Amino acid sequence: MSESSRYHPQAIEASWQQQWQEQGLHATPALQPGDDAFYALSMFPYPSGNLHMGHVRNYVITDVVARVARLRGKRVLHPMGWDAFGLPAENAAIERGVDPGAWTDQNIAAMRQQLNQLGLSIDWDRELATCHSDYYRWTQWLFLQFLEAGLAYQKDATVNWDPVDQTVLANEQVDSEGRSWRSGALVEKRKLRQWFLKITAYADQLLDDLPKLEGWPERVRTMQANWIGRSTGAELSFPVVDADGHDTAERITVFTTRPDTIYGASYVVLAPEHPLVARLTTEEQAIHVEAFCDLVSRQSEQERTADDKPKRGVPIGARVRNPANGELIPLWIADYVLAEYGTGAVMGVPAHDQRDFVFARQYELPVRQVIIPEGSDEHAYEGGAWTEAGVLIHSGRFDGLASGEAKAAITAAAEVEGWGRAKVQFRLRDWLISRQRYWGCPIPVIHCDSCGVVPVPVEQLPVELPRDVAFSGKGGSPLAQLESWWQVACPCCGAPARRETDTMDTFMCSSWYFLRYSDSHNTALPFSREAVDSWLPVDQYVGGIEHAILHLLYSRFFTKVLRDRGLLGFDEPFQRLLTQGMVQGITYKNPHSGKYIAPADVTDPTDPRDPVTGEVLEVFYEKMSKSKYNGVDPAVVIDKYGADTARMFILFKAPPEKDLEWDDADVEGQFRFLQRIWRLVDGAAERGLSLADGAGTAAIVAGALADGELSGDEQELRRAVHTAITEISDDLDGDYQFNTAVSELMKLSNAMAAHLEASRPALACEALRTLLILLAPFAPHLAEELWQKLGGRSQAEALAGSSVHLQSWPSADPAALVRSTVPLVIQIKGKVRGSLEVPADADKATLEQLALASDIATKWLEGKPPSRVIVVPGKLVNLVP
């Protein structure tokens, strides 16, 4: 074989990438009315500067979706951008003195180049970066829309405060012991005035629209529903009593989903941050309450509410009256009650709530049963609370009612008597969007002593981030320290005023980027209504499960608000969602020391041992990460095998939503498969086959079929080709089963290797042509190179319009799938003794005749007629001697 005819991915991939770019192959077409638009979108990355295998898998999946849609005649939008604000750039600035903007732009350039090496069909003309002012200008504009709609507001909220560096910290800058990442100081909780978006105003819609998202994984919809957490119950008021047991004017309002258990309430608990705590605490309890509040202020919300953590509390000395039965019960504070959730107060019903049960047992509070299972004796709650519905006891006028009726009856009584009302409550809280950081989108408002909060006039947008900033990591946000930046005149009255120095949560920037791609060069608006309505909702969104809640929920919220503002005309942003599985690498761990060992340091993978101690290592697959030394660098794989092999391996190794175990031998296997395809097609080209030979295929085939003139090889070849079209088309409809599609390509190439040479040029050409078009979405460079070879064109001569990627998806010919003969199994006395090829349409009598006349019958029956013959048409004939 001559050297020139070998498969060298390195020799073809870069030049095809360049040619496609020059020919504008991936440009988004202008839409005409009636066009079939398709929007394929990957979740955009944070520009860390390094592409990892998780990225590669995400973008390759989306790329195949986009390429298949194009071949199927759809008008495709497949963009890419950068989620470019956030902490790492600011940390780099603090630690190394680099400009965060320049640092980010360098990373973007590096990653764009790495993405291009994968052969992704991205329209780079629509690229955006959230940290560039031509983008964040519109993030600010949209914030003002929320402000105008009454959906953005300020209130006090708790933040992490580093007392040494005098700065606010993000949650990820506080370690597991509650210390600052930089100063090591114990982090304090401080109340600061913060900006919120009123996502709770859309809680009902965000929940009620979930069933519409049929193209989303069930798991993601469930996670969103739980996050929103709608519960129906009642708000009940417990009057605070004085030392003599008389009602005061103060009321503690609790929310409960179980008003039927109110007679079992034996205490009421407030969040330590509840505003009434200071006022109601008695003198004797003051010192305990203060110490407890101090302790709780150092705990994270997660620590406070985790099921496996002990619940702690102290009584504050005051008592309340149970409004249902008049009983006086103590008032406590406890770490598991959060001020931000519900009313910041709960009633303790130990017999019917497991958390209350544990708490009551620990502090020797009374446990009183008021619900029993229907038709049973009293439950002895030794093992824990009885949390199911049942029948009421010890509940005065409500005794004997079932839980469901009792909920309604007690709530109604409370409403009439003025101590409660029905209430729907959500777990979802308003979205805290302000950050006391530099590298984020500035919030476009001005604070004026006389006018209050004044929006920056739209014509003054963007409020640009100043670039001449010193980063010390101390003394609060660099913006707050830059007087020349924040000192402005009030846009309303002209008096000296102060620019807002908080920036936005980066989730703000990512909640609308998919809208901007539809019209990314618009300088008058974030996007035109016409453009956004013609491309969206996104047809297929692909990204990690880690975004199942926040990013997707915020994007849905933005979409609904902008719809209500008349800026777009749809309810949901993402029609279908695919959450791809993780990429896992082989991981070696010393079970005694807990240390991870790099695969390169393991001399014998069949007997893996610690290179230092000689101990036997544990071997398993886990998500690739630097700390476990189990990562595989995409650049190394591409250098060695080419992008097409990397793509084929990733698509073949596992269905897209499942985890994928990296395996070098399987990568090698895909490389060899592509080599076989190269030899197959290249060999055909060497024999003088050309795509031009295919012109008469249809006529020849139609004529030949009518005359029954296709040879056996030709019939097998056509059946393989049209089976592949049918199967691969099925695999790409609905759920994307790329792994089975690649298997079908392998079957097709095997059939072609067996029957191509013995088939006439027109039929061989049909097979070659189909193979390359079906292969094109998966291995785009190889398919293009071979397509041009068969077209008799060199790369330099390849013309716009001739690309394999501009062809149409083939359709299957049902006639080719029909077999004229089928195999018939011959059994003698129930045992398989051989098989015959018989006409597919043969009737029972014919099958019996053919079986009896066969060599198999002659051999096994020794000339005697059988005593019995059983015929199963299409399957077998059983001859019983």
Ligand SMILES: [Zn+2]
């Ligand atoms: Zn003013």
